[in-house]
Amino acid sequence: MLDLLAAELRRVRAEHGNEAIFGGSYGWASAGRFHHAQSQLHRFLNLFGGFTGSRNSYSNGTSVVLLPHVVGDADTVLRKASSWPTITANTELVVAFGGIPAKNVFVTPGGITRHGTPGHLAALAERNIEVALVSPLRTDLPPTVPATWYPVEPGTDVALMLGLAHTLIAEGLHDLAFLDRYCVGFDTVAEYLKERDADWAAGVCGIPADDIRALARRMAAKRTLVTVTWSLQRIRYGEQPVWAGLLLAALLGQIGLPGGGFGHGYGSMGDVGDNGPVVRLPHLPQGTNPVRTFIPVARIADLLLNPGDTYDYDGKVLTYPDIRLVYWAGGNPFHHHQDLARLRTAFGRPDTIVVHEPHWTATARHADIVLPATLPLEREDFGGGRRDTHLIAMHRAVDPYGEARDDHDILAGLARRLGFADGFTEGRTAREWLVHLYEKWRTADAPGFADFWAAGGYQLxxxxTDFTLFERFRADPDKNPLKTPSGRIELASDTVGGFGYDDCPGHPAWLEPEPSGFPLHLIANQPSTRLHSQLDVGPVSRASKVDGREPVTINPADAANRGIAAGDVVRIFNDRGACLAGAVLTDAIRPGVVQLATGAWFDPVDTPDGVLCVHGNPNVLTADVPSSRLSQGCAGQHARVQIERYAGTPPPVTVTEPPTLAPLAR
Known part of the structure; x- marks a missing residue:
């Protein structure tokens, strides 16, 4: 198989150039740092002459493009905001747009040794810190944390933020001294806000105007943290809730105060709010990619379907190359991408799709060449996440199953056939790489590799205690300016406004959603029983299923109107496709809203009405459209749908069984 793949790589490079190779490898893969699939594959492809790559992420790819225009760089708010100990010691009111969902805080790239966030959330209740939960889902905050619940209509957080901002200005509760010294663009947004008061906001978001005004007054009277989850920017016009949240915090004048101001991602990832070590852990060098072509990561279907087309991105006009070979390791785009019927069509266009996989995921089932890869328990590695407390020695627990090999071994075999094995391996085995990378990384205080490996880890x-650039900026904005054109927080940006994008103007704004003929809002959020789609066939995830299908949460009133009872198999559909799921009824969800987590392995059945996923993957329903022309980010958090009780015997779920494979042509 490696001979066949090496020949195909040579052919594509000779006939179409390295730009025609897309090095996907986007996903969480292994917690290990050496066997990190992206690093291994990109190192290999760089030595082969390069590849078309991707930028940003599905998780926060909208924010990381917007924030540099507003505060100078994304890390200022994503990685360097107030820590949880600072919040619990200083904050009096947390206004949590999108909540602080505890299910997400147990994961971070590389893993987490000690899970501190649940304790910090408990401390909010112990210290009587007031929490305003702004979400259609009451479960977006642990039930043990008392909160005032504002069940907004999905996608209308910006309207609520603007109504709050209008109240602050109209009642003279905004901090003019802060706005004058630390911000630019206030006059522009103040003019825009004149017609967007609490009464207007109430008509959009469904929260009573008196409640909006009362919340604004409490925010002005207390040390307030305005926090926005990453989920809110994973929608159409997703730049706006982030920008409007910053505006709201700026009006309060508390940005840069301990426990006050703005946060982005608390409850979205385990390391947001962590105050652990800031250390780059041992990692495999990827080298330099000679090919400069890239796409924003969520535009993969557009890339494959539309070679030669141009598109806007952050003030530039880019062109999609003609991709002939897709090489994917360590990820599953049929989990995180939208409109899976369209993605299936897109995956049929390149000459060759190559996948490394331990499991028969939907991506593997849509590939031409599948190379069996090992699981983390079948190899040796380092483990450790961002701001984690320990570097973990990941010992092999079991021998590799069958013909499975680790990504490094697979790629080393390919490199030998292509003539650059020495450059790829540098003459080292995987174990020798671990020793080399560790010894190169360690300081005098750290033990040698043998002692580290025997001990099972090293405490960093x-x-x-805190690491917030906003505190330095607040202390002296002239000596510590932000990396924006003005050196200040840009409540209105001439740069963004100059791009002329109608879907992302130069200041926070309410943009009307596209009309839909489907009555229900679907929220496609992250699951609580697995990491994305990983181990969906495992016992923990399968125990959460209803009749073997992903559970969908429905308000009892919506269920009663459709004759749906708890435990029923239901069909959720719109004009893109349909899926089956198992009904779970609860009043902890706003009426008119249903919730179906991502990550159920795509199990398609072709029907006269289009693709039906019998397992319950919501991405047959979500639209493959960008957040805006600015970021081209993922907009897969929301969709409009209808739901009905499934009539008859539902098709069986088959993703737990391997596919039937056609014999290899000889």
């Missing part, structure tokens, strides 16, 4: 030196 403690990190700073």
């Amino acid at each position: 030196p403690p990190g700073p």
